[in-house]
Amino acid sequence: MASMIFTDPSSAAAVHRLPFTRFSNGLNTLRRFVGPLHVSSPTPTLPRTLSVHSPRSSRFVTASMAIESSAKVIDGKAVAKQMREEISAEVSKLKETIGVVPGLAVILVGDRKDSATYVRNKKKACESVGINSFEVHLPDDASEEEVLKFISDFNGDPSVHGILVQLPLPSHMNEQNILNAVTIEKDVDGFHPLNIGRLAMRGREPLFVPCTPKGCIELLHRYGVDIKGKRAVVIGRSNIVGMPAALLLQREDATVTIVHSRTKNPEEITRQADIIISAVGQPNMVRGSWIKPGAVIVDVGINPVEDASSPRGYRLVGDVCYDEACKVAAAVTPVPGGVGPMTIAMLLSNTLSSAKRAFDIKIGALRIRVKASDEAGSRLAL
Template sequence: MNIDGKQAAADLRAELAVEVATMQAERNITPGLTVVLVGEDPASQVYVRNKVKQTRDIGMISNEIKLADSTTEEELLMTLASLNNDASVHGILVQLPLPKHINEQKIIATIAPEKDVDGFHAMNSGRLLNGESDALVPCTPQGCVILAKRHLGDDLSGKHAVIIGRSNIVGKPVSILFLQENCTVTIAHSRTQDLPAICRQADILVAAVGRPEFVKADWVKAGATVIDVGINRIERDGKNKLVGDVDFADVQDKCSGITPVPGGVGPMTIACLLKNTVAAAKNYG
């Protein structure tokens, strides 16, 4: 069966809308998110539009700062310093990727940790590792765990979660989140020996490698839950198509549940961004 990320995201947004209304009524605080977009990357522009719309739909304040591709690193740093000092801004998101002349790590490190709703700042990574409740957790990993629970129930204790990919954005943080759910966790990567055999051990298989239709049916244990993080554009039958890191057609009959691409993890990523912004406003507003 498909694990419906669109419906899960809609349910989470509905919960957040109630929280926002409560904060407005009880504390006179409206969570505010500012998204900074540098350059004219078409995919980034689509992502930002979706984030801005969904933020406003649940009653939050959403601002967008568009900067030219020629913007210098120093100019971007000054913009972030201003947002860090603006009490009406509870969440700051710099849309990645940035132009090549700008150091992404330096930019991420400049965002105030309490406003880092992407959850990429080293301070939030450390808080996540330490299990601190006020950590702002990267959005895609949060979404992966929510979707796994939606299919399997809230208690994931004892499940074996295998993560393919060790990035700071998905692989590492999602492994920590599954550990916090009392799963046994294996992180697999490009140097892993006999990767298909490792994947066949998984009760929960998370694919986050950026390789289209990489995971095949013979990599998946019968009845496993498959969370596909990949978003890859390929050409098929003369048309551009969006596919995941899992060969959906090959795998869907082998597993008990799988997230489709599109319509799986993607919608949850934006919903969890809103969740982080509400949390930031609660904790630091």
């Protein structure tokens, strides 16, 4: 099982780094369209009786019928598409009205094929919404200083609003040093401790929220899932998904428990949850018996499992046993086609926000200068 591993350790589906050691195995970020087209349900809590409609995927409908599904499918692919259209419209408007084009810089070191694929995907995604992308590709034996020099240049470049360093870096580099060098104003991954601290604190606002957990919450919002006052369980406590997802749910007034590798009775605790976010990297770990009837499930795991019937020899499954979940839950994200597509959409969203903020700050500074100049003029006139 899981003989092939495809991972994107930077913003796009970095769930493979989850320290859920007792359960963890390989993960995959390949994504294929599976889910049918659904958009936002206005109901605060999704009723279990909602049926699965699929005008575009008869294969999926058949599968759903076979497992007597009553759960609504949370279609991340469709939501991500809708988000990209919204971002694209905003980018055009920004360009037309004030001449600002958001820019994302990606630094890739070495020749890992998977990393090259992720960088290419990000570049394509930027192009599709009109965001400029800047790519630096350094050889595997590049020095840490070279990488730091590029980061420093991008930090100072006003046409760059977000900087991503594609991970993993070659072993001779200090990852923390390099990531810390990215200015917090361009930390579109949202992993800077200052951003995480602000996320944890009431009354503070982070500049950026990490993309994958932000995508999970966005899915809940767009499907009208009420979070306030609900019991939520986050399975996995990684810095990049589990922990920030828990902080986001907490900010929205859920009562949150993080279940992790040292939790003695994960099944019992998870069964109390109205909302489950699983980010572990263990295929089918969350069984039907873990799920409270009517719960809403967001499955972040993307795990390859061997499948001789597939042309590739494997298929992708989530942390949650999808067939069983469909029988118990009110709504569930499929894998692939659930959280996966949301991550890059959120990266684009963070880059757009950064460009808007940079412009607002520039305008603010300009206004202060104009005001100061006016005041100086008034004084002169007196």
